Amino acid sequence: MRYSIRMPTNRIINVExxxxxxxxxxxxxxxxxxxxxxxxxxxxECLVVSNETVAPLxxxxxxxxxxxxxxxxINLPDGEAFKTIETTASVFDKLVASKxxxxxxxxxxxxxxxGDIAGFAAACYMRGIAFIQVPTTLLAQVDSxxxxxxxxxxxxxxxxxxAFHQPRVVLxxxxxxxxxxDRELKAGLAEVIKYGAIADVTFLGWLEQNMPALLERxxxxxxxxxxxxxxxxxxxxxxxxxxxxxxxxLNFGHTFGHAIExxxxxxxxxxxxxxxxxxxxxxxxxxxxxxxxxxxRRLIRAADLPSRPPAIGAQKMLAAMGMDKKVLRKTxxxxxxxxxxxxxxxxxxxxTLLRRILEAAD
Ligand code: NAD
Ligand code: GLY
Numbered sequence: 523m524r525y526s527i528r529m530p531t532n533r534i535i536n537v538e539x540x541x542x543x544x545x546x547x548x549x550x551x552x553x554x555x556x557x558x559x560x561x562x563x564x565x566x567e568c569l570v571v572s573n574e575t576v577a578p579l580x581x582x583x584x585x586x587x588x589x590x591x592x593x594x595x596i597n598l599p600d601g602e603a604f605k606t607i608e609t610t611a612s613v614f615d616k617l618v619a620s621k622x623x624x625x626x627x628x629x630x631x632x633x634x635x636x637g638d639i640a641g642f643a644a645a646c647y648m649r650g651i652a653f654i655q656v657p658t659t660l661l662a663q664v665d666s667x668x669x670x671x672x673x674x675x676x677x678x679x680x681x682x683x684x685a686f687h688q689p690r691v692v693l694x695x696x697x698x699x700x701x702x703x704d705r706e707l708k709a710g711l712a713e714v715i716k717y718g719a720i721a722d723v724t725f726l727g728w729l730e731q732n733m734p735a736l737l738e739r740x741x742x743x744x745x746x747x748x749x750x751x752x753x754x755x756x757x758x759x760x761x762x763x764x765x766x767x768x769x770x771x772l773n774f775g776h777t778f779g780h781a782i783e784x785x786x787x788x789x790x791x792x793x794x795x796x797x798x799x800x801x802x803x804x805x806x807x808x809x810x811x812x813x814x815x816x817x818x819r820r821l822i823r824a825a826d827l828p829s830r831p832p833a834i835g836a837q838k839m840l841a842a843m844g845m846d847k848k849v850l851r852k853t854x855x856x857x858x859x860x861x862x863x864x865x866x867x868x869x870x871x872x873x874t875l876l877r878r879i880l881e882a883a884d
Pocket of ligand 2: 671
């Protein structure tokens, strides 16, 4: 049965981190006059970090959310290829040129690339200034804007340079998804599917029923998918902020996915597309039964996401996977499934099976 869940006007989920706790506010029409960001600023000055695609769509609206403050802005070049230390340096240059102080707040307006760079700049500038996430892609709304992971890529690996730095608030206006290209929407659905696979099989069932509505951009279905994803992420982050253990389950499919992105060259496959193929490789490595594997594959295909990795080569993939941040004492660790809806992080996996999975993709 297909069903939808009515959303209240605004939904607030708290990320419980003691004195660094913060709300995730979800609603339609929050940009512009819909939500006052001023109480979350460190002072009366802010720098909006956006990019050349998103700023023309939403910068004016964000200005209304911080009405009365002194606002500067910088637009970064668009794309994963620009998630670099050099781009971050351009944000530092802007902060210095604006004479930004410790009471300046950075507002990240954009997808995960903008959010990761802006958050990293906020973590470093003057050893840490306040920042706010205003995510505008589905992927950023359900994942990258929550939890305080910030950073950039290194030529040798994805997200290798970074810091944990929590935002003061995450403001999710689901109306921004109206302008998101279809391919980006589907990439975001990969991370949504991830939450069902690792933590909530009931949600996975809801996704199976509602995938057509999500692809048709039904506002209630999208709002519920964002809400449930953020609830799961908030719970995992609150339990393990710095990824000492459990948080690494959020990386389900990412060890393979990051390697695909790295080996192909950033931007060829979107992050979510690489994660989709990576989740199926990880599910296979988990040794879940064929029924569960087929169920996950069907859902990924229903979201029009890749269910097979590109032909990269097992050796190249293994070398890239060796740069994964979960590697400890030179041993790979994977987020694997006990069953759909339940995941764990482990260095105990079947090496022969891993090689077979990687070789099957050659
Ligand atoms: P992205 O930031 O590149 O955005 C995708 C594209 O959509 C870009 O061209 C962007 O300009 C455009 N765009 C953004 N919002 C739009 C809108 N509302 N309307 C029209 N166009 C819009 O990609 P992404 O998928 O948002 O993020 C991927 C990045 O997030 C990767 O670098 C990944 O490593 C990172 N990430 C970080 C975390 C974390 O915890 N920090 C988690 C997951 C992913
Ligand atoms: N996206 C993985 C994490 O935030 O831990």
